[in-house]
Amino acid sequence: MDSRNIFILSNTYLRQVAWQRQDGEDWVYVGAGNDFDLLKACEIIRSTVTGNKIFYVTSWHQSKVVILDHLISSPKSSLEGLDFLMWDLSFEAVVEFHHIGIARKGFRNSSS
Structure with a gap:
């Protein structure tokens, strides 16, 4: 799936x-x-998204499928200070990160 379609489906x-x-x-x-807590961020991600491949949604042009372990093990700057979403590949579970250092998790109501 290309970046544009990932972004559209995510929205x-x-x-x-x-x-x-x-x-x-x-x-x-x-x-x-300096206060970014990578362990806490990983705990939220792992308690929500299953599988090691996820949709990493940032923008119309830069959304993509990534390997979660690679994203988490990369320098923490790849997780902090950005607005982005992490979806499982079925678009059922999501974690949203906001650049001010907050995150939330949720699950899609399939009947909607």
Whole structure:
């Protein structure tokens, strides 16, 4: 699937997501800059997305399938300071990261 179609499907399915509360909040602070907590970010990702290949959705032109282990083991700057989504390959589970250091996770309601 090309970048444009990944981006379009992501935006379509995002409206159908039921966001899961964590510690009583929709968004969880994972840190920004020197405070970025890679272990916490990985915990959120691993508790949500299954499989080692995911859709990494950033923009119309740069969304792609990536190997999750490679993304996580790369320098933490690839996860921090950006707005992006990580979907499983079935577009059923998603983790959203915001550049200010927060993340949330959810699951698509297939009946929508």
